[in-house]
Structure formats: C-alpha cells, structure tokens
Amino acid sequence: MNETRITNTRLTKDKKLKGCVSIAILGHVDSGKSTTCGQLLLNAGKISNQTIAANQKIGESVNKTAFRFAYVMDTAPEERESGITINVNTKEFETDSKIVTIIDCPGHENYGKNAIHGMSQADLGMIVISAPDFSVPGMDLDDINAKACNSVKHLTQLKNHCVQKVIVGVNKMDDKEVSYSETVYNTIVENYTKVLKFCKLNNTANSIPYVFVPYCGLTQVEGTSENISEPSTKMPWYTGKTLVDTIDSMQLKEFDAEAPAVAKMTKLTHPKGVGTIITATVLSGEFRPGMKIIIKPAFVETEIKTIQSNNNFVEVARVNDAIGIAIKGNIKKDELDTDSLISEIPRAPKMVREITARVRVEYRLEKQIDRDKRQKTGDAGRRVNMLSYLQKIQLYISTTRVSAEVTEILGIYRVNPDTGRVELRPKSEVPVSEGKRQKLHVPQMATALIRLTLERPVVVSKEGPDCITKLSKIIINDGRDTIALGTITDYELAQNETS
Ligand SMILES: Nc1nc2c(ncn2[C@@H]2O[C@H](COP(=O)(O)OP(=O)(O)OP(=O)(O)O)[C@@H](O)[C@H]2O)c(=O)[nH]1
Ligand SMILES: [Mg+2]
Numbered sequence: 001m002n003e004t005r006i007t008n009t010r011l012t013k014d015k016k017l018k019g020c021v022s023i024a025i026l027g028h029v030d031s032g033k034s035t036t037c038g039q040l041l042l043n044a045g046k047i048s049n050q051t052i053a054a055n056q057k058i059g060e061s062v063n064k065t066a067f068r069f070a071y072v073m074d075t076a077p078e079e080r081e082s083g084i085t086i087n088v089n090t091k092e093f094e095t096d097s098k099i100v101t102i103i104d105c106p107g108h109e110n111y112g113k114n115a116i117h118g119m120s121q122a123d124l125g126m127i128v129i130s131a132p133d134f135s136v137p138g139m140d141l142d143d144i145n146a147k148a149c150n151s152v153k154h155l156t157q158l159k160n161h162c163v164q165k166v167i168v169g170v171n172k173m174d175d176k177e178v179s180y181s182e183t184v185y186n187t188i189v190e191n192y193t194k195v196l197k198f199c200k201l202n203n204t205a206n207s208i209p210y211v212f213v214p215y216c217g218l219t220q221v222e223g224t225s226e227n228i229s230e231p232s233t234k235m236p237w238y239t240g241k242t243l244v245d246t247i248d249s250m251q252l253k254e255f256d257a258e259a260p261a262v263a264k265m266t267k268l269t270h271p272k273g274v275g276t277i278i279t280a281t282v283l284s285g286e287f288r289p290g291m292k293i294i295i296k297p298a299f300v301e302t303e304i305k306t307i308q309s310n311n312n313f314v315e316v317a318r319v320n321d322a323i324g325i326a327i328k329g330n331i332k333k334d335e336l337d338t339d340s341l342i343s344e345i346p347r348a349p350k351m352v353r354e355i356t357a358r359v360r361v362e363y364r365l366e367k368q369i370d371r372d373k374r375q376k377t378g379d380a381g382r383r384v385n386m387l388s389y390l391q392k393i394q395l396y397i398s399t400t401r402v403s404a405e406v407t408e409i410l411g412i413y414r415v416n417p418d419t420g421r422v423e424l425r426p427k428s429e430v431p432v433s434e435g436k437r438q439k440l441h442v443p444q445m446a447t448a449l450i451r452l453t454l455e456r457p458v459v460v461s462k463e464g465p466d467c468i469t470k471l472s473k474i475i476i477n478d479g480r481d482t483i484a485l486g487t488i489t490d491y492e493l494a495q496n497e498t499s
Contacts, residue, residue, distance in 0.1 A: 008020035008318050008319075008320070010099055010309075010310065010312075012094060012099065018094065018097055018098055018099045019097060019252075020098070020099045020101070020321075021098050021099070021100055021123050021124060021247070021250060021252065022090075022100075022101040022102075022103060022121055022122045022123050022320050023100060023101070023102055023103065023122055023123070023124040023125070023126050023167075023247065024103045024105055024118045024119040024121070024122035024124070024125050024126070024158075024163065025037055025102055025104050025105060025118075025126050025128060026105050026115060026118070026119060026125055026126065026127050026128070026154040026155075026158070027107055027127045027128035027129055027148070027150070027154060028133075028147075028148035028149070028150045028151040029084065029106075029107035029108045029109075029150060030083075030084075030107065031107060031128045031130040031133075031148070031151065031172075032128055032130065032171040032172060032217045032218070033104055033105065033107060034067075034069070034070035034071075034072070034073040034074050034085050034089075034104050035067070035069040035070045035217035036126075036128055036169060036217040036243075037069075037072065037073045037089075037091065037102050037104045038052075038068075038069030038070060038071070038072035038073060038217075039069050039217050039225045040093060040100075040102060040228065040229075040243070041091055041093055041102075042072075043225070043228050043229040043244065044093035044094060044095070044229075044244075046091065046092070046093045047072055052069065055068040055069070055071040055072065056068040058071065058080065059071065059080075062080065062081050064080070064081075066218070066220065067080070067083050069217065069218050070083070070085075073085065073089045073091065073104040074089070084106070084108050085104060085105070085108070085111070086108075086111050086114070087106070087111075087114060088103060088104065088105055088106070088114050088115075088117050089103075090102065090103045090104070090322075091104075092310075095244055095247060095248035097248055098247065098248055098250075100247055103118040103119075103121060103122055104118075105118035105119065105154075107150050107151075108150070109149075109150055112150070112153070112480065115150075115154060115157075116157060116396060116399060116475075117399050119154070119157060120161050120264075120398050120470070121281050121320055121322070122161070122163055122320065123163065123164055123165075123252050123255075123320055124164060124165050124166070124167065124247075124250060124252075125155075125158045125163040125165075125166045125167070126167040126168075126169055127154060127155060127166060127167070127168050127169065128169045128171050129148060129151055129168060129192060130148070130171060130172045130175075131170050131171060131172045131173050131177075131178045131184070131188055131214070132172060132175040132176075132177040132178055133147040133148055134148075134188040134191040134192055135177050135184050135187060135188055136187070136191075137187050137190075137191075138191075139191045139194075140194070141194055141195065141198055141365050142365055142371070144192070144194065144195055145195075145365035145366060145367060146366065146367060146368040147368075149365070149367045151195070152195055152198075152199070152365060155195060155201070156199055156362060156482055156485065157485075158199075158208075159199065159200070159201075159485065160473040160474070160475050160485050161470070161473070162255065162256075162469055162473070163208065164208065164252050164253060164255070165209050165210070165211075165250055165252075166196075166208055166210040166211075167210070167211055167212075167213060167243075167246055167247070168192060168196070168210055168211070168212045169213055169215060169243065170185065170188055170189070170212055170213065170214040170215065171215060171216065171217050172216060172217075173185070173214050173215060173216050173226060173227075173234075173235065174216045174219040174220065174221070175220075180226075180232075180234040180235050182235075182237040185214050185235075192212075196210055198363070198365075211240075211246060212240075213227070213241070213243050214227060214238055215227040215228055215232070215242075215243050216228075227242050227243060228242060228244060229242055229243070229245075230242065255284075255319050255469075256283075256284035256285065256319055256468065256469050257285065257319065258285070259284040259285045259467065259468050259469070260284065260285050260343060260344055260347035260348065260466055260468060261282070261284065261285030261286055261287045261291065261343065261344040261347075262283045262284045262343045262344075262348075262349060262471065263281060263282045263283060263287065263317075263342045263343075264280055264341055264342075264399060265279070265280045265295070265336065265338065265339075265340040265341070265342060266279045266280055266281065266322075266338070267338075268331065268336055270330075270333075274326060275305075275326060275327070275329075275330060276326070276327050276330050276331045277324050277325065277326055277327075278295075278324070278325045278327065278331075278336075278342060279322070279323070279324050279325075280322075280323055280324075280325060280342055281320065281321070281322050282318060282319050282320060282321045282323060283319065283341075283398060283468060283470045283471065284319060284468040284469065284470060284471075285319075285344065285468075286316050286317065287304065287307055287316070287317040287323065287325070287344070288304070288307070288315060288316050288317075289304050289305060289306050289307055289315065290303065290304060291303070292344070292345040293325075293327070293342050293343060293344055293345060294342075294343055294345050294348045295331075295336060295340050295341070295343075296340065296343065296348065296351055296459050297337070297339070297340065297351055297457065297458075297459070298335055298336050298337075298340065299496065300331055300335060300336070301345065302327045302328050302329050302331070303328045304325050304326070304327060304328075305326040305327060305328055306325075306326045307323050307324070307326075308323065308324040308325075308326075309321050309322065309323050309324075310322075339400050339458070341459045341471075343459075349459050349460065349461045349468055349471055350459065350491070350493055350494075350497050351457045351459050351493065351496065351497045352454070352458065352459075352460050352491035352492060352493055353453070353457045353492055353493070353494045354451060354453050354454065354491060354492040355451070355454070355474075355488050355490070355491045355492075356410070356449065356450070356451050356452075356488070356491065357449070357450060357452060357474055357486040357488050357489060358413070358449055358486055358487050359387065359447065359448060359450055359474070359476060359484045359485065359486030359487075360445075360446070360447040360484060360485055360486065361385050361386060361387055361442050361443065361444045361445065361446055361448075361483060361484045362444065362445075362483060362484060362485065363385070364382075364383055364384050364385040364444060364481075364483070366382055366383075370382065370383055384443075384444050385478070385481075385484070386433070386441045386442060386444060386483075387406055387409075387441060387442040387448070387450065387476070387483065387484055388406065388433060388439045388440070388441040389408075389409055389439045389440040390405060390406060390407070390439065391405070391406045391478075392404070392405050393405070393406065393452075393476050393477065393483075394476070394477040394478075395454070395474055395475070395476060395477075396474065396475040396476075396477065397460055397471060397473070397474055397488075398470045398473075400458050400459075402454050402455055402458050403454075403455040404452040404453060404454045404455060405452065405453050406450055406452060407452065408451035409427065409430050409440045409441070409442060409448055409449075409450050409451075410424070410427060410448070410449040410450065410451065411424040411426055411427055411429070411448065411449050412425050412429060412431075412442065412446050412447070412448045413425070413446075413447040413448065413449070414429075424449055427440075430442070430448070431443060442484075449489070450486075457494030457495075457497075460472065460488055460491060461488065462488045462489055462490055462491055463487055463488065463489050471488075472487055473485070473486070473487055473488075474486045474488060
C-alpha cells in the first residue's frame with residue numbers, strides 16, 4: 001500500500017490533474033452538515049451569492065432563512081419545510097490539489113439507512129458536531145451520547161465502511177456558549193476525544209486517524225462563515241489549517257485495488273440508442289472496458305462496452321467512483337433489483353445463505369430518552385447490548401440490508417493469561433443469560449464467533465485471499481441501534497451458487 005498516492009485522479013476543465021476524494025458529511029441532526037456543504041460550495045465558487053439570496057426568499061415563506069445554505073443540499077420540498085435532511089445529496093468542488101465529492105448525509109435517526117448509503121461511498125468521514133453541545137467541562141460518554149447519539153452511531157459505523165480518515169468539524173464556534181473561546185474549544189476537544197477513543201480512533205498505527213477543525217458554517221449574527229477557506233480573525237489562537245486546507249492536505253492509501261472488481265448497482269437505465277446503462281459505485285478492484293462481468297443475485301453474464309465517470313469515457317474505474325457502465329446486450333428493468341452487485345468473472349464474490357463472523361458487541365451508551373425513562377420510573381438498571389442465541393437482527397453488509405438470526409454462538413474470545421494471546425474459548429464457556437428465558441449470549445464488549453442464518457441469500461466476501469473488504473464487514477442492528485460490528489470469516493453457499 002502506498003501511503004501518499006491518491007489512487008483516483010482526473011483532469012479538471014482547465015486540464016489540471018487532480019486527486020479525487022469523497023467525503024461523507026455525518027453527525028447528529030442539526031449540527032450544521034448541510035450548511036457546511038453549502039458554504040464549501042460557495043467558497044469554491046460552485047454556487048453564487050444569488051443562489052443563497054434566492055434560498056433566503058424561499059426560506060422566508062416557511063420561517064427558515066437560517067437554512068439558506070442548507071437548502072443548497074436540501075432540495076426536496078419536505079426537506080426544506082422541515083429543515084431536516086432526508087436524502088443523501090452529493091456535489092463536487094475543487095481545492096488546490098483535489099476534486100472533492102461531498103456526500104451530505106442525514107443526521108436524523110429515521111434516515112439512518114440513508115446515512116449508511118452515504119458513508120459506504122466515502123474515502124473520508126467528516127463528523128460535524130455542534131460546539132455548544134460539548135462545551136461543559138467533564139462530560140462523560142453518556143452525557144455526550146445523550147446530546148448527540150447519532151454522531152456516536154455514525155462514528156461507530158464509519159469504521160466498517162472503510163473510511164480512511166476522519167475530520168471532526170467543531171461547528172457553531174460563534175454560539176454564545178462558546179464565543180470563539182480557546183478554552184471552551186479545548187474543553188470540546190477533550191470531551192469529544194472520549195467518543196473517538198470509545199470508537200477506537202486513536203491517531204496511532206492501525207487505527208483511523210482524526211483531526212479537529214473549529215469553524216462556523218453560518219454565524220447567526222453576521223451571517224458569515226469562519227475558518228472554512230480563510231483563517232478566522234475571531235480565532236487567532238487557532239494555528240491549524242482551515243477546513244478546506246485540511247481536506248486538501250488529506251493523503252489516502254490505495255484501497256482494495258488488487259481485490260476482484262465489484263460495484264454496487266444504483267440504477268438501470270435504457271437511454272435511447274445506447275442500450276443498457278448500469279449506474280454503480282465501485283466497492284473494490286478496477287473496472288475496465290472489455291471486462292466480462294456477472295450481475296448477482298440475477299446471475300446475468302455480460303461484457304462491459306464502455307465506462308463513463310463524470311460524463312467522460314474512462315479506461316479504468318476505481319474504488320468509490322460513481323460510474324455508468326454500458327453493457328453488451330440488453331437487460332430489462334425488472335431483471336435486476338437495486339441490491340445487485342456487478343463483479344468481474346471469474347473472481348466474483350459468492351451468494352451465501354449462512355455466515356460465520358467474528359463480532360464484537362458494542363458497549364451501550366445511554367440515550368437521553370433512556371435516561372429520562374430510567375429517572376421517571378426510578379428504575380436503577382440501565383439497558384445493555386447483547387447478542388443472544390436465536391436473536392433476530394438486521395444485518396448491513398455494505399449497503400445491503402438483510403434480516404438474520406443468530407443460529408449458533410461458537411465461542412467467545414478471551415486473552416489467555418498464561419500466554420497473553422487471544423484465544424477462542426469453547427462453547428461451554430459462553431455465558432447464559434439470567435432470568436426466565438435462559439439463553440447463551442454474547443455480553444457487551446465481548447468478541448465472539450457466531451453463525452448467522454440470513455433471511456435471503458446475499459453476496460458477501462470473507463477474510464483471506466481475494467477478500468473484498470467492504471463485503472466482509474458487517475454491522476448488526478437491533479431495531480434502530482447498532483449493537484455489534486464484525487468481519488465475515490466463513491460462509492455456506494446459497495443453493496444456486498457454485499463453489
Ligand atoms: N450558530 C450557528 N448556527 C449554525 C451554524 N451552522 C449551521 N447553523 C444552523 O444550524 C441549523 C441546522 O443546520 P443544517 O445545516 O440543516 O444541519 P444538518 O446537520 O444538515 O441537519 P440534518 O441534515 O437534518 O441532520 C440551521 O439553523 C443553521 O443555520 C453555525 O456555524 N453557527
Ligand atoms: Mg442536513
């Protein structure tokens with residue numbers, strides 16, 4: 001792996017070769033993600049002040065003028081009326097050395113599935129936090145989660161979507177509880193670093209590095225921005241980079257370039273006179289014209305005629321590129337579903353019906369709603385995460401969502417005190433839950449080897465040779481909450497799949 005090489009490059013309109021990078025903008029609802037995107041686009045000259053003025057007018061009719069920058073990304077009427085992002089919206093701008101695709105994700109819990117779609121296409125993650133939420137000294141993890149649980153959830157999930165670096169954007173530095181103060185900023189950094197550590201982001205080797213940047217997407221008094229592309233005179237104590245320079249300076253590693261070429265279909269279209277075009281995002285490897293491909297779960301085989309990316313014909317498409325593939329022959333719309341994966345022949349990943357995975361059950365932080373309930377009822381107990389035998393869960397593999405059942409707990413990993421090595425302990429040592437319904441279970445913060453039976457066959461990959469990392473990582477959800485993360489170690493093929 002090459003630390004300094006940016007794998008994807010493109011010629012800009014004025015014929016400069018620039019690296020391409022995609023950033024998922026994430027964080028709790030209302031932290032200012034869409035506003036930040038709008039401001040980045042204005043600063044880069046991608047939109048004009050007239051657009052903002054027009055948005056201001058639209059905002060007046062629904063009493064939402066503070067959303068004039070957010071409206072650049074939030075274009076659906078229901079988003080504009082509610083002031084809440086629902087869909088994932090992407091836009092492009094340029095820095096000195098990069099073509100940046102910003103992927104604005106929703107922060108609201110109801111649209112968590114869309115946020116997963118956004119982060120799955122990103123090289124970098126930017127978690128936008130609202131500075132006043134974290135300005136009280138000595139907040140513990142529960143306090144932080146109570147304020148911004150979706151930001152913690154996004155950070156937890158980001159790791160399994162193979163994001164390489166994280167920017168923590170400390171937005172709303174103008175808020176009256178913060179007033180651009182260095183001392184308050186240091187408190188915010190100290191508080192939020194606890195979340196980063198909790199999510200195992202450490203700024204050490206083998207961890208995802210992170211960097212904090214203080215800024216304002218839209219100051220509420222002057223209506224300006226601070227430290228987006230120009231250093232802020234309001235924060236002379238800050239000697240780091242602006243937000244734009246931080247993005248510009250990010251170096252990425254090559255990711256899964258040698259793995260089999262796999263792309264996730266987003267749409268199937270039939271433009272007049274062109275035949276069938278599949279729009280997709282590349283998950284691994286490299287796609288080239290002439291390549292023989294198979295599309296699963298339909299098992300349709302064909303060949304790539306041409307590949308387009310950003311309205312240009314390209315000779316190669318790489319990880320996270322959004323592409324349009326023209327194929328030989330015709331595929332009808334109802335032949336493929338939107339979960340389809342396009343893979344190179346003969347290294348295509350397999351359809352499976354059962355997986356074995358090494359999973360870690362995450363520690364459950366307390367949400368405000370849980371906290372309120374506990375205080376109201378005087379109930380001292382707090383909820384914990386666990387994975388039980390025969391538990392029904394929702395599984396995410398990249399953006400594919402499938403229901404599954406825990407059909408076996410094969411063992412729990414423990415450190416052997418004699419050797420210091422991690423060992424898979426036998427099934428007889430798996431704990432049994434207390435109470436009426438005694439079941440084998442994996443307690444929180446434990447790592448176990450489990451077997452999951454899937455409700456329907458899906459395409460996955462497993463650790464080892466030819467691994468497609470993004471298809472080997474799983475996120476386990478229980479209702480709306482992420483309770484465990486894991487990696488597929490083995491599987492049983494689906495009936496119609498060949499070994
Ligand atoms: N004081 C202050 N308010 C800001 C700043 N940036 C954004 N806001 C306000 O925060 C509110 C939410 O902004 P959005 O950009 O819609 O937030 P979001 O994170 O995209 O929200 P969702 O996508 O719905 O999760 C709006 O009222 C913005 O005007 C800032 O720098 N300072
Ligand atoms: Mg938004």
